[in-house]
Amino acid sequence: MGSALPLGDPAPPDGLLPAGTAELSHGHPFGVYLHVPFCRVRCGYCDFNTYTSTELRGAKQLDYAGQAIREVGFAAGVLEGSGVDARPVSTVFFGGGTPTLLPAHQLVSMLHAVADTWGLAPGAEVTTEANPDSVDARYLADLAAAGFTRVSFGMQSAVPRVLQTLDRTHDPERVPQVVGWARDAGLQVSVDLIYGTPGESLDDWSRSVDAAIAMQPDHLSAYALIVEEGTKLARQIRSGVYPEPDDDLEADMYELVDARLGAAGYEWYEVSNWSRASAAPIPRVAAPPADALTGPATPATEYRSRHNLAYWQGHDWWGVGPGAHSHVGGTRWWNVKHPAAYADRIFAGVSPAAGRETPDAGSREIERVLLLARIRSGLPIASLGPEASREVAGLIADGLVNAKAAFAGSIELTLRGRLLADAVVRRLT
Known part of the structure; x- marks a missing residue:
């Protein structure tokens, strides 16, 4: 958890989450x-x-x-x-x-x-x-x-x-x-x-x-x-x-x-x-x-x-806690950083959140692929869009994705693919 908080929308004092x-x-x-x-x-x-x-x-x-x-x-x-x-x-x-x-x-x-x-x-x-x-x-x-x-x-x-x-x-x-x-x-x-x-x-x-x-x-x-x-x-x-x-x-x-x-x-x-x-x-x-x-x-x-x-x-x-990030139902928020500011909000009975965001569908898909591709056999190929699916054969040919796992339906990075994981994700998003 890095010390720099992201930009986002203001979080309401009551902390209630958006509709949906x-x-x-x-x-x-x-x-x-x-x-x-x-x-x-x-x-x-x-x-x-x-x-x-x-x-x-x-x-x-x-x-x-x-x-x-x-x-x-x-x-x-x-x-x-x-x-x-x-x-x-x-x-x-x-x-x-x-x-x-x-x-x-x-x-x-x-x-x-x-x-x-x-x-x-x-x-x-x-x-x-x-x-x-x-x-x-x-x-x-x-x-x-x-x-x-x-x-x-x-x-x-x-x-x-x-x-x-x-x-x-x-x-x-x-x-x-x-x-x-x-x-x-x-x-x-x-x-x-x-x-x-x-x-x-x-x-x-x-x-x-x-x-x-x-x-x-x-x-x-x-x-x-x-x-x-x-x-x-x-x-x-x-x-x-x-x-x-x-x-x-x-x-x-x-x-x-x-x-x-x-x-x-x-x-x-x-x-x-x-x-x-x-x-x-x-x-x-x-x-x-x-x-x-x-x-x-x-x-x-x-x-x-x-x-x-x-x-x-x-x-x-x-x-x-101070600076802690949360995620519920697609909404993310993060608390104020300093322990003194955090304590003030907690004892005032208001949300300690400094800001929040609800990423759009496109951002959520990029994040989903980025995270699941890092897990062994964590990303189902059937969940990818048509363009990304067409990239799989090339990733296998380049030695970045395990062919056996791909034929079974999931993305599994090879050792070389793990060293170049960011490049794999760019080709799939």
């Missing part, structure tokens, strides 16, 4: 994203809407859970008042920032508010992001006991020099320890890696990938570094402190991680995401108690991030 939203929302799964906008330090590459203690300007970190809970209640009123069907929540995701800077009981109280307001679907996925230096075994056990099912650790790299360039503060040797604690608590584990950091060599990246695989996480994300304007890293590159990222080296890094993960039993399901193959589950040392909020446990063989899949598949979600 309820009809377009009908039948869609519903998720909740809770943005916790606090970090101990600001990483030099980060453009997310996050704040250190010196940037809060009157907002208090320990007041935040209560404010988020108020927005959950406000959200329920908006959806009911807009005629949107009440649905149990399929996925809950705590992102940031660093959600685990808050005490565990505050994250649990926010989860309880979501469950008490809408209910959680059987087997609901409940994830929190965490920095490796922000949790201990007791913290993770408390989350699991309360119904969290999954934790995503920001590993980024196993090489201290690379972490220093990124301004990451954790000790890479701590990551296997926290992964072990999470697994002992019965949580599924994901680790995030970043490749293409200035000065990072292919050997550095190979070391990080091997270190991640050695921990046997259930899920792994690998993202190419994007140098965002206005960040410390962008200024350092501009002034010559660090070199520009090398596109060819980044392509080599992507090919390396895909090959290593495939050999280790992981399957790609989205361009930047891999999960453990369903035939190779990791044994669980413990499991959440039977009375946990999530109801029946998620099947042990489902390791993909269902919350992120919901974004790519165009499902409905409500985003809670």
Whole structure:
């Protein structure tokens, strides 16, 4: 979630959604994203809407859970008042920032508010992001006991020099320890890696990938570094402190991680995401108690991030917190950015939304293709228009789309196609 908010139409103080939203929302799964906008330090590459203690300007970190809970209640009123069907929540995701800077009981109280307001679907996925230096075994056990099912650790790299360039503060040797604690608590584990950091060599990246695989996480994300304007890293590159990222080296890094993960039993399901193959589950040392909020446990063989899949598949979600984005029935909106401004609106009982938009049919189709093409076999060819359908044969001939999957009726990018995903989307829209 970038820090710059898009332009859009004003959002009404009561937050009610436009006519027709309820009809377009009908039948869609519903998720909740809770943005916790606090970090101990600001990483030099980060453009997310996050704040250190010196940037809060009157907002208090320990007041935040209560404010988020108020927005959950406000959200329920908006959806009911807009005629949107009440649905149990399929996925809950705590992102940031660093959600685990808050005490565990505050994250649990926010989860309880979501469950008490809408209910959680059987087997609901409940994830929190965490920095490796922000949790201990007791913290993770408390989350699991309360119904969290999954934790995503920001590993980024196993090489201290690379972490220093990124301004990451954790000790890479701590990551296997926290992964072990999470697994002992019965949580599924994901680790995030970043490749293409200035000065990072292919050997550095190979070391990080091997270190991640050695921990046997259930899920792994690998993202190419994007140098965002206005960040410390962008200024350092501009002034010559660090070199520009090398596109060819980044392509080599992507090919390396895909090959290593495939050999280790992981399957790609989205361009930047891999999960453990369903035939190779990791044994669980413990499991959440039977009375946990999530109801029946998620099947042990489902390791993909269902919350992120919901974004790519165009499902409905409500985003809670400063700068959080929401999408219900084709209408999108985004909250004010600063925690102090957010708190003012929440306590005034008015919508925290800064703006909203309802894209037209053409824009929605471009977005649909862009997102679904990134998912393995996620885009049905029958759903494409005549011109786009005619492009499929050429994409197969160019080695960008898997021929077998295309003959079965869906677009599945080849390795080359994943490296050139934007070009594929342009040909299909």
